[in-house]
Amino acid sequence: MRVLVTGGAGFIGANFVLRTLAQRPDVEITVLDKLTYAANPATLESVADRIDLVVGDVADAALVDRLVAAADVVVHFAAESHNDNSLADPSSFVQTNLVGTFALLEAVRRHDVRYHHISTDEVYGDLDLEDPTRFTEATAYNPSSPYSSTKAGSDLLVRAWVRSFGLRATISNCSNNYGPYQHVEKFIPRQITNVLAGVRPKLYGDGLNVRDWIHVDDHNDAVWTIIERGEIGETYLIGADGEVNNRTVVETILELLGQPADAFDFVTDRPGHDRRYAIDSTRLRTELGWQPQYLDFRSGLSATIDWYRANPDWWQPHKQAVEANYAGTERVIG
Numbered sequence: 520m521r522v523l524v525t526g527g528a529g530f531i532g533a534n535f536v537l538r539t540l541a542q543r544p545d546v547e548i549t550v551l552d553k554l555t556y557a558a559n560p561a562t563l564e565s566v567a568d569r570i571d572l573v574v575g576d577v578a579d580a581a582l583v584d585r586l587v588a589a590a591d592v593v594v595h596f597a598a599e600s601h602n603d604n605s606l607a608d609p610s611s612f613v614q615t616n617l618v619g620t621f622a623l624l625e626a627v628r629r630h631d632v633r634y635h636h637i638s639t640d641e642v643y644g645d646l647d648l649e650d651p652t653r654f655t656e657a658t659a660y661n662p663s664s665p666y667s668s669t670k671a672g673s674d675l676l677v678r679a680w681v682r683s684f685g686l687r688a689t690i691s692n693c694s695n696n697y698g699p700y701q702h703v704e705k706f707i708p709r710q711i712t713n714v715l716a717g718v719r720p721k722l723y724g725d726g727l728n729v730r731d732w733i734h735v736d737d738h739n740d741a742v743w744t745i746i747e748r749g750e751i752g753e754t755y756l757i758g759a760d761g762e763v764n765n766r767t768v769v770e771t772i773l774e775l776l777g778q779p780a781d782a783f784d785f786v787t788d789r790p791g792h793d794r795r796y797a798i799d800s801t802r803l804r805t806e807l808g809w810q811p812q813y814l815d816f817r818s819g820l821s822a823t824i825d826w827y828r829a830n831p832d833w834w835q836p837h838k839q840a841v842e843a844n845y846a847g848t849e850r851v852i853g
């Protein structure tokens with residue numbers, strides 16, 4: 520099976536490539552990645568001779584057409600993925616997430632190739648802390664940020680291409696991922712590497728916002744489950760019952776690294792900051808038989824801390840620029 524993986528040099532896409540090569544000898548992988556600031560080609564160094572890495576843009580229709588024509592399956596991870604960046608400058612989010620997805624959809628339509636679309640629970644907006652409900656496949660779209668609205672728009676393009684043109688496509692909307700090879704701009708790696716670098720972790724607002732954490736390997740196993748057993752045209756929510764508030768995450772990181780649990784700063788809140796995400800993944804579990812393997816967030820977090828501690832060469836070159844960027848907008852408030 521020939522699989523085209525877009526965004527395969529980023530966090531989730533690269534974990535998908537590494538895991539697929541380790542577990543599925545029958546799969547040949549081509550990665551299409553623009554190698555933006557978010558990519559780290561070092562992640563794929565150990566498998567460089569086993570994959571075809573094409574450096575290019577998913578919005579480049581001619582390039583995409585050629586690569587899709589040579590594939591049996593396309594898994595579309597490539598995106599601008601960071602909410603804070605989308606607030607500073609949304610233009611690349613519209614270009615990559617919407618125009619890029621459009622180029623892929625047109626190519627898979629022309630060549631009748633199986634397509635899986637990677638998306639996020641953020642398309643559903645947010646929930647109150649006290650709300651007893653969780654997101655399901657039936658929840659109405661209500662995105663808050665430039666990032667999540669472009670992801671929502673890309674999902675709707677996929678749905679329209681399925682209905683109008685009979686595309687052989689599936690969509691998954693997953694909750695917040697953690698694990699190795701995640702960029703240090705994101706919450707968990709930022710705080711782990713802050714503590715390792717002797718800097719106090721930074722919590723936005725009151726620190727009580729809730730995210731529903733899932734290990735990246737559980738996400739990627741679910742993606743394969745959907746590619747192999749998902750019903751064409753359908754959407755599946757991926758989540759591992761991992762709701763935790765941000766303050767608890769930071770306190771746990773500090774504790775696991777032997778620091779006092781209160782050694783963090785509160786900083787100015789993210790504008791429009793979604794309060795809570797929560798996924799009900801019953802459909803994926805009952806219809807397709809998927810189950811997460813990482814059931815204990817604390818031990819998954821501990822393994823992730825060990826990975827960052829053991830791999831400073833992977834993250835240190837990017838740390839200073841990320842922190843300088845944050846320093847331009849955030850102010851310590853407590």
Ligand code: NAD
Pocket residue numbers: 525526527528529530531532551552553554555556557558559575576577578595596597598599600601615619637638639640670692693694695696697702
């Ligand atoms: P990431 O930012 O770590 O990686 C994105 C990758 O896409 C990078 O390698 C980058 O170079 C590449 N890319 C960006 N623009 C491109 C373009 N125009 N052409 C080709 N390649 C381009 O992102 P991630 O966290 O790995 O997220 C991957 C996907 O999963 C995204 O679609 C995201 O919306 C989705 N998702 C992420 C999470 C999460 O918690 N990180 C949760 C749910 C869904």
Ligand code: TDX
Pocket residue numbers: 600601602603638639640641694695696704705706707709721722723728729730765789
């Ligand atoms: O320094 C920080 N302090 C802080 O309190 C950072 C970077 C974040 N936060 C908060 C904001 C969020 O409530 O932590 C939470 C997680 O923040 P991010 O890592 O930026 O993730 P989020 O905005 O929840 O979006 C992530 O999950 C869904 C991914 O970046 C998206 O690509 C995915 O779609």
